[in-house]
Amino acid sequence: MYNFAGGRSELFVTLTCSENVQDIHTIKQYFKEFENKLKDHDTYYELEYIAIYEQSAEGRWHIHLFIKYPDN
Numbered sequence: 001m002y003n004f005a006g007g008r009s010e011l012f013v014t015l016t017c018s019e020n021v022q023d024i025h026t027i028k029q030y031f032k033e034f035e036n037k038l039k040d041h042d043t044y045y046e047l048e049y050i051a052i053y054e055q056s057a058e059g060r061w062h063i064h065l066f067i068k069y070p071d072n
Contacts, residue, residue, distance in 0.1 A: 009070070015063040027053060027061035046070060 015034070021027050031051060038044045052064040 007068075009068060011067045013065050013067065015065055016060075017062075020059075021061050022055075022059040024053065024055075024061060027063065031063055044069075 015031070017027070017030065021030070038047060046069065048068045048070060050066040052066075053061060054064060055061050
């Protein structure tokens with residue numbers, strides 16, 4: 001299900017916040033809201049993805065997201 005090979009239907013993005021989020025629970029809540037918005041959209045409900053949370057040297061959290069749309 002989550003096999004990524006760099007195809008045209010795959011995308012790698014990094015999600016960052018404009019604010020300095022240093023709490024993992026806060027960044028997870030933001031991502032949950034992002035997920036819900038995607039799932040509510042008819043076009044994107046079939047997306048497959050892997051989310052990797054990472055903290056910078058300064059302590060700011062961001063998310064690396066590997067996205068795959070299975071039908072394209």
